Amino acid sequence: MTVVTRIAREEWRLLLRDRVAISGLLLLVLLTLVAALNAYEHQRSANAERAHYQAQANHAFEAQPDRHPHRVVHYGHFVFRPVNPLAAFDPGIDAYTGNTLFLEGHRQNTANFGDVRQSSLLLRFGLLSPAFVLQVLAPLLLIFVGHASVARERESGTLRVLLAQGIAGRQIVAGKLLALSGFAGLAVLPALFALGWLGVSGHAPWEQALLLAVAYVGWLLLWALVVVVVSSQFQRGRDALLALLVAWAVLVILLPRWLPDLVNTSVPLPTRFESAINAEREYKELGDAHNPDDPYFSAFRAQVLEKYGVTRIEDLPVNYKGLVGMEGERASSALFNRYAEALFELQRQQNALVDHFSWLSPTLALRRLSMTAAGTDLENFQRFLRQGEDYRYQLIQGLNQLQVDELVYADDTNPKKENRISHTHWQAFPEFEFRPAPPGNVLDRALPAGLVLLCWLMAFAMLIRVAGTRLGRMAR
Amino acid sequence: MKLLSNELRLIFRSRLSSCALLLLLLLSSLAVWLGLQQVAQQRHTIERLAELQQKDAEAVADRYADSGDAGSFAYYTFFNTWDPPSDAAYMAMGMRDVAPYVLRIRALGLQAQIYDGETFNPELALPGRFDFAFVLIYLSPLFAIALLHDLVSGERQSGRLRLLLSIPGAGVLWRRRAALRYGLLFAALALPLLVGALASGTATVAIAVALLITASYLAFCVGLSLWVSSRGWSSAANATALMGAWTLLTLVLPTLANMAITRSIPVQQGVDLMLAQRETVHGAWEVPRQETMQQFFEHHPQWRDTAPLPEGFHWKWYLAFHQVGDESVAEKVRAYRTGLEARQRWTEHLGWLLPSVGAQAALHRIAATDLTAQLAYQDRIAEFHREIRQFFYGYLFTDKPLQREDFSSRPVFAPRATDTVSIGAQLLGVMLLGGIVFLIGMARLRWLDASGAVSKRHHSRRVEADLAVIDRVA
Numbered sequence: 001m002t003v004v005t006r007i008a009r010e011e012w013r014l015l016l017r018d019r020v021a022i023s024g025l026l027l028l029v030l031l032t033l034v035a036a037l038n039a040y041e042h043q044r045s046a047n048a049e050r051a052h053y054q055a056q057a058n059h060a061f062e063a064q065p066d067r068h069p070h071r072v073v074h075y076g077h078f079v080f081r082p083v084n085p086l087a088a089f090d091p092g093i094d095a096y097t098g099n100t101l102f103l104e105g106h107r108q109n110t111a112n113f114g115d116v117r118q119s120s121l122l123l124r125f126g127l128l129s130p131a132f133v134l135q136v137l138a139p140l141l142l143i144f145v146g147h148a149s150v151a152r153e154r155e156s157g158t159l160r161v162l163l164a165q166g167i168a169g170r171q172i173v174a175g176k177l178l179a180l181s182g183f184a185g186l187a188v189l190p191a192l193f194a195l196g197w198l199g200v201s202g203h204a205p206w207e208q209a210l211l212l213a214v215a216y217v218g219w220l221l222l223w224a225l226v227v228v229v230v231s232s233q234f235q236r237g238r239d240a241l242l243a244l245l246v247a248w249a250v251l252v253i254l255l256p257r258w259l260p261d262l263v264n265t266s267v268p269l270p271t272r273f274e275s276a277i278n279a280e281r282e283y284k285e286l287g288d289a290h291n292p293d294d295p296y297f298s299a300f301r302a303q304v305l306e307k308y309g310v311t312r313i314e315d316l317p318v319n320y321k322g323l324v325g326m327e328g329e330r331a332s333s334a335l336f337n338r339y340a341e342a343l344f345e346l347q348r349q350q351n352a353l354v355d356h357f358s359w360l361s362p363t364l365a366l367r368r369l370s371m372t373a374a375g376t377d378l379e380n381f382q383r384f385l386r387q388g389e390d391y392r393y394q395l396i397q398g399l400n401q402l403q404v405d406e407l408v409y410a411d412d413t414n415p416k417k418e419n420r421i422s423h424t425h426w427q428a429f430p431e432f433e434f435r436p437a438p439p440g441n442v443l444d445r446a447l448p449a450g451l452v453l454l455c456w457l458m459a460f461a462m463l464i465r466v467a468g469t470r471l472g473r474m475a476r
Numbered sequence: 477m478k479l480l481s482n483e484l485r486l487i488f489r490s491r492l493s494s495c496a497l498l499l500l501l502l503l504s505s506l507a508v509w510l511g512l513q514q515v516a517q518q519r520h521t522i523e524r525l526a527e528l529q530q531k532d533a534e535a536v537a538d539r540y541a542d543s544g545d546a547g548s549f550a551y552y553t554f555f556n557t558w559d560p561p562s563d564a565a566y567m568a569m570g571m572r573d574v575a576p577y578v579l580r581i582r583a584l585g586l587q588a589q590i591y592d593g594e595t596f597n598p599e600l601a602l603p604g605r606f607d608f609a610f611v612l613i614y615l616s617p618l619f620a621i622a623l624l625h626d627l628v629s630g631e632r633q634s635g636r637l638r639l640l641l642s643i644p645g646a647g648v649l650w651r652r653r654a655a656l657r658y659g660l661l662f663a664a665l666a667l668p669l670l671v672g673a674l675a676s677g678t679a680t681v682a683i684a685v686a687l688l689i690t691a692s693y694l695a696f697c698v699g700l701s702l703w704v705s706s707r708g709w710s711s712a713a714n715a716t717a718l719m720g721a722w723t724l725l726t727l728v729l730p731t732l733a734n735m736a737i738t739r740s741i742p743v744q745q746g747v748d749l750m751l752a753q754r755e756t757v758h759g760a761w762e763v764p765r766q767e768t769m770q771q772f773f774e775h776h777p778q779w780r781d782t783a784p785l786p787e788g789f790h791w792k793w794y795l796a797f798h799q800v801g802d803e804s805v806a807e808k809v810r811a812y813r814t815g816l817e818a819r820q821r822w823t824e825h826l827g828w829l830l831p832s833v834g835a836q837a838a839l840h841r842i843a844a845t846d847l848t849a850q851l852a853y854q855d856r857i858a859e860f861h862r863e864i865r866q867f868f869y870g871y872l873f874t875d876k877p878l879q880r881e882d883f884s885s886r887p888v889f890a891p892r893a894t895d896t897v898s899i900g901a902q903l904l905g906v907m908l909l910g911g912i913v914f915l916i917g918m919a920r921l922r923w924l925d926a927s928g929a930v931s932k933r934h935h936s937r938r939v940e941a942d943l944a945v946i947d948r949v950a
Contacts, residue, residue, distance in 0.1 A: 020716055031728065038735050053747055060755065065762055075758040078751065096574065096598035100747050102588075102754075110593040113746045116574045116601070117593070118816060119738060120823035120847050121840055122833065124570075124604045125730035132731070140723060144716045238633075238711040242492070242622070245719060249618055254503075261606040264573075264597065265513060272595045273525050273556070273578045277532050284535075347597045354600070371599075378599045415788050 003167055007175025008182070011149060015183055021145045025186060028141055032133045032190045039129045040088040040194075050080035050099060054432070062427045066420040069403040070325065073396055076104030079432040081111065081384045084375035085204040089195060089212060090131035092376025095123060101385070103392035105329060105399075108336045110272065111385065130191045131370050134216050135363065136252055138187050139223040143244040145183060146227040148237035149176040150471070155236055159471070169472025173464055177228045184220040191216060207439040211373040211446060218453055219366050225460035232467040255361040263353045269346055279339050286331050289324045300327055314409060321412045322404030326397055333393050340389070344382050351378060358449065362456040368449035375436050379445065384434055391432045398429060483656050493623055493657075500611075500619045501664040507611045508672040511566030515676065518565075518577060522558045525578050529556040537883050544877030547791025550868040554580040557860060557889045559853040562844040564682040566672050568609035568836075570845025574601050579857060583868050585798040586861045587753045587805055590854055591746065608669060609839050612690055613832050614726055616665060617697040621718040623657045624701035626711040628924060633711065647922035654921060658698045658914075665690050685842050685899060692903075692910030693835040699910070702917030706924060726832045733833070737822050743815035749808035756804040760797035772796040775803060782873040792872040799865065813851070820847045827905045834906040841899050856892045863887040 015021045057078035064072060081099040083091075098111030116123060126132055150173065153159040162172055192213050199209030227244060234240040287296030304323055305311060313320040358365035371377035403412070406421045437445075488494045533553060540548045559577040576594035604610060627650070631637040640646055666687055673683040704717050760768050765785055773780040776799075785793055827834025840846040867887050871878045 020713075020720075024720070034732075042739075049744060053751070056751065060751070067761070071758070071761055075754070093598035093602050096601050098593055100750065102750070110595075112591045112593055112750075114574075114593070115738070117571065117850070118743045118746065118819075119734070120820045121570055121836060122730055122734040122737065122819075122823045122826070125734065125833075125836075126727065128728070128731035128735055136727060137723060140719065144719070148712065238626070238715070241712050241715055245618075245715065249615075253614060257603040257610065258606045260600040260603055261510065264600045265510070265517070268517070269595050269597065271521060271525065271578055272576070272592070273580055274528055275595070276580065277528050281532070281535075343595055347599075350597050351599055378597065381598065 003171045004175045004178060007167075007172055008178035011176055011179030012182065015145060015179065018145065021183070024141045024144060025183070028133065028137060028187050029190050031128070031137065032130050032194075035128045035133050036088065036130045036191070036194045039091060039127075042091075043083045043085065043088040046083050046099075050082055053078070053100075054080045058431050061429070064423055064426050066423050068419050069322075069399040069406070069421060069425075070105075072426065073105035073325075073399050076102055077392070077395060077432070078102055079388050079391060079434075081381075082434050084380065084436055085198060086208055086212065086374035087376050088198065088203075089129065089191070089209075090370045090374040090376055091127050091129050092371035092374055093378060093381060094376050095119075095127060097381045101388045103388065103395065105396045106332055108340060108389060108392075111381075111388075130194060131216075131374070134188060134191055134219065135366060135370070138184070138220055139248055139252060141187060142180060142184055142220065142223045142227050143241070143248055146176070146180040146224065147231055147241040147244050149180060149228055150232040151234050151237040151240045163472060168468070169470065170465065170468030173228060173232055173468035173471060176231070177224060177464065180224040180228060181221060184224050185217075188216055188220050205439040205442075208373045208375065208442055211443060211450075212370060215366060215369045215373065215450065215453065218457055219362075222362060222453070222457050222460060225457070225464055229460060229463050229467050232471055251361045252363050255357070256363045256367065259357045259361070259364070260354050263350050267346060267350050267353065269343065269350075275339050275343070279335055283332050283335055286335070289328055297324065297327075300324070316409065318404045319407045319409045319412050321409060322400050322402075322407065325403060326400040329393070329396050329400060333389075337389065340385070347378060347382075355449065358452045362453060365449045365452040365456070369446050369453060372442060372446040372449065375442065380437065383437060387434060388432070395429060479652065480656065483653055487623075487656065487660065496619050496622045497660055497664050500616065500661065501667065503615060504608060504611045504665050505668040505671075507606055507608045508566060508668040511569065511607045512672055512675055514569060515561045515566045518561050518572065522560060522578060525558070526556060529554070529580070533883075537880055540878075541880040541883065544879060545791075546868055546871035546876070546878035547794065549878050549883060550583040550791060550795060550872070552582075553883075553886070554582050555860070555864055555887070555889060556580055557853075557857050558891060559849075559856075560891050562682075563676050563678045564673075564686065564843045565845055566676055566843075567607065567669065567686055568840045568843040568845055569605045569607050570609075570840040570843060571847065571850055572845050573605060574598075575850050577853075581857060581861055581864070583795055583798075583861075583864050585753060585757055585801045586858060587749060587802050587809065588757070590857060591750070608665075608672075609836060609843075612665060612693060612839070613836055616661065616694055617722050617726070619664075620657075620661055620694065620697040620701050621715065621722065623661065624654065624698060624705055625714040625718055627653060627657075627702070627705045629705065629709065629711040629714060641924060646924070650921035650924065651918050654698065654702055654918060658694065661698070662691055662694055665694065682842050685903060686839065688903060689835050689838050689842070689906055692907045693831055695910035695914035696831045696906075699913035699915070699917035703913070703920060706917070706920040725830060729830055730826075730833055733823075733826050733830070737819055737826075741815050741818045741822070743812060743819070745808050745812035745815060749805040749812060752808060753801045753805045757798055757801035760800070765793050768797045768800055769793065771800045771803075775799075776869075779869060779873045783875060790872075792869070795865070795868065795872065816847060816851065824902055827902055828909070831906055831909045834902060834909065838899060838902040838906055841902060852892060860887065860889050 057080070061075075061077050064075065067075075079101050081097070081101070083094060087094050095115035098114040100113045101111045102109045126136075148155075150159075153162065153172070159172070163169065195209045195213045198204045199206035226247065230244050230247070231237075231240045234243065287294045289297050291297070301313065301320075304316065304320065305313065308316050308318075310316055354364060355368055358368065368377070372379070402421060402425055406425075407419050411417050411419050487497075536549065536553050540552065557579050561572065561577070565572065574594070574596055576592065578594075579590075579592065581589050626633070628637070631640055640649065643649065669686060669690065670683065672678070673686075678686075700721060701714075701718055704714050704721075707714075709717070769785060823833060824837050827837050837846065841848065844852075864887055868878075870876070871882070
């Protein structure tokens with residue numbers, strides 16, 4: 001047995017006799033289990049509920065009677081955002097985003113009925129999830145358990161004895177680190193089991209589950225390093241404890257809350273209200289299909305007439321009204337998409353700014369890594385909105401196409417005539433299915449945050465070497 | 477006075493204490509400043525949008541004034557509604573970052589409009605706002621722990637404990653020290669709050685209540701710290717126990733409670749009512765129009781004896797089926813609302829057990845930024861929507877053309893006057909918890925013995941005193 005493992009074993013023996021350490025560990029494991037079961041159950045029931053609503057909405061759409069296609073354009077469709085399986089580990093922004101998106105013609109709606117507006121402010125205390133337990137609580141436990149690891153030896157004078165026996169400072173520090181890492185390993189174990197089960201059973205892509213596992217192991221290792229480094233710098237255990245608690249409060253609680261708030265005020269987002277007004281104004285400026293002299297639609301008409309080689313719209317083999325609808329939808333969707341993408345871009349800028357601060361607090365890097373890997377970040381939500389919009393566009397244009405092909409212009413412009421097409425058309429539309437990002441894409445996006453975390457780890461690995469060397473030198 | 481200033485000097489001589497106090501003062505000032513800034517930003521946004529909206533409405537008027545067609549006006553005119561931040565909102569921004577405080581509505585079905593969200597960045601909203609509520613609820617306990625965890629053990633570790641205890645009336649000394657620290661912590665929180673109140677012209681009652689909440693919550697934290705410090709443990713053990721308690725009270729128990737409340741009070745009725753309303757509204761095209769009108773007249777008999785529907789399309793039918801759609805889901809709307817209110821109510825009940833939750837609920841109530849305030853805004857929108865409908869019905873059902881000057885007399889939204897907040901029970905809960913724990917903590921300081929713990933000899937007396945304290949408070 002080497003010196004390092006012997007020191008580690010001694011430390012372990014102490015840890016196992018420490019009431020705080022044992023009860024803290026048990027509490028943490030219990031919390032992880034409760035959190036994992038709850039988050040899994042929540043994810044399952046939310047998905048079941050949304051699948052049920054999706055089926056109901058699909059059925060309602062397909063069971064429509066014979067209708068004018070433009071009625072169906074306004075009747076619209078509902079799509080529901082499924083919860084990614086790894087939300088059972090880190091729910092991320094799931095509660096803060098709507099899950100019900102109403103799709104209709106000429107409009108882009110918001111996703112509504114997110115939990116955040118349907119809960120009391122209790123939700124703002126956070127959601128109990130395995131990720132929360134490991135991000136916030138586990139470092140605290142490591143601080144409680146390990147703050148005195150080196151300082152204690154110094155305080156009681158045993159450090160001198162150890163060094164006098166020819167044990168190097170580095171070996172002492174390494175032994176303490178080994179012991180604390182082992183303890184951290186116990187703390188992370190239930191979460192690893194949960195992730196392993198999610199990955200192996202095929203509930204979630206194994207690559208992403210593995211990434212989460214690696215990230216959280218790295219996170220706790222980082223804290224074990226921090227704790228041992230700080231402990232070796234102080235004369236007394238209580239001072240080390242205070243310093244560590246301050247570091248924890250600043251890095252885990254204060255900065256991850258304050259920095260996003262700063263970003264939020266420095267890069268303001270436009271309200272939906274003004275975006276809607278501006279988009280509508282631009283839309284009106286495009287042209288008015290009802291005005292026969294409108295330049296935009298006159299040009300469009302001329303183009304259509306030329307294409308079919310006729311001189312009057314009544315002579316067209318297709319329903320001109322439907323064509324105008326399609327053109328209007330194309331133009332308005334392009335306009336709305338421009339606004340939506342501008343907003344996405346602003347949000348991305350905000351997040352990138354926050355990400356820069358992960359050099360200041362590694363919690364931000366871990367949170368980014370965790371949410372990205374779990375597929376519960378903003379990127380994933382925007383993905384849903386985009387896919388919803390694509391689906392909406394295909395649906396509306398499909399309905400407009402039906403108006404073009406199935407209805408005759410003369411009938412369609414006659415207010416006295418009921419123009420309906422067969423309900424069988426509604427069943428021909430494909431159903432919406434959300435496609436989460438492929439694991440490769442997820443890993444790519446998680447890479448920068450992973451690198452930042454790795455840098456933090458390497459920095460502290462370096463520091464601990466320095467601390468070990470200094471420890472040895474000081475005793476001489 | 478001399479004693480007090482001596483103690484004060486002692487506190488500020490300790491680097492940890494003076495740094496901690498200064499930092500708390502800085503953080504709460506920063507939080508108040510950020511809060512004021514956000515309130516100003518929101519007020520500015522509301523004003524800016526009102527102008528924008530005015531222009532938009534003018535454009536509608538330009539387009540349809542000649543036609544006099546009230547239906548087109550009804551269909552195309554949006555009305556702006558807004559929920560101005562209260563004069564105490566700077567303390568606790570609450571839900572104002574995730575729920576709209578400006579919303580455009582028009583005369584069509586309200587249920588398809590009122591749940592629309594606001595654009596915000598969910599990743600930034602996730603960690604929560606950095607406002608005074610955060611500093612009070614999360615950070616101030618940490619500072620109380622920093623200042624008080626070694627109140628007794630620090631003296632023992634430096635070897636002064638025996639000397640201090642031998643002074644007659646040592647109990648008074650400890651309590652003076654504790655009270656002084658409490659006072660300083662309170663000042664560090666309250667001063668920025670008061671400055672903020674002056675800057676935003678907060679009503680006296682609101683600021684008094686906010687100060688009471690601050691004092692009570694801080695009293696709880698200080699009392700708990702004293703309770704633990706008087707047990708004779710080492711400083712490190714005290715800090716560990718107190719941080720453990722803090723973690724439980726602000727991080728673990730509230731999230732567990734949230735989990736329990738969310739699971740036991742489901743609110744999926746929101747989606748249900750949206751789906752149902754849309755079926756009724758669009759189903760109207762399939763049913764005989766007279767049938768829809770009959771349904772409409774049932775709730776609105778004042779229009780029953782108006783001209784019958786003409787052959788072709790008429791806007792009054794269009795608006796009527798939208799209203800019938802809203803009315804058909806009234807039951808579901810009520811159920812949804814009941815669910816939301818139940819969630820809020822249970823959170824408030826929880827405040828009797830968890831001071832963190834109690835203080836949070838009470839502070840956000842005073843700031844009018846909680847779920848209750850959101851629902852009140854929705855109620856106000858619904859009220860205004862009724863006015864809009866009545867306005868257009870007056871033209872549509874009498875076939876009176878709507879002229880430009882009629883349009884300028886359209887209803888204008890008036891936000892609910894800052895509602896007189898009823899806060900009794902929530903405040904009482906926080907005060908009671910804070911008061912009891914504070915008095916117990918203080919009472920225990922009286923019977924410290926040489927080991928720095930409450931002596932065994934006084935054990936029974938201590939229990940009696942604790943009980944007496946509880947009696948007095950309750």
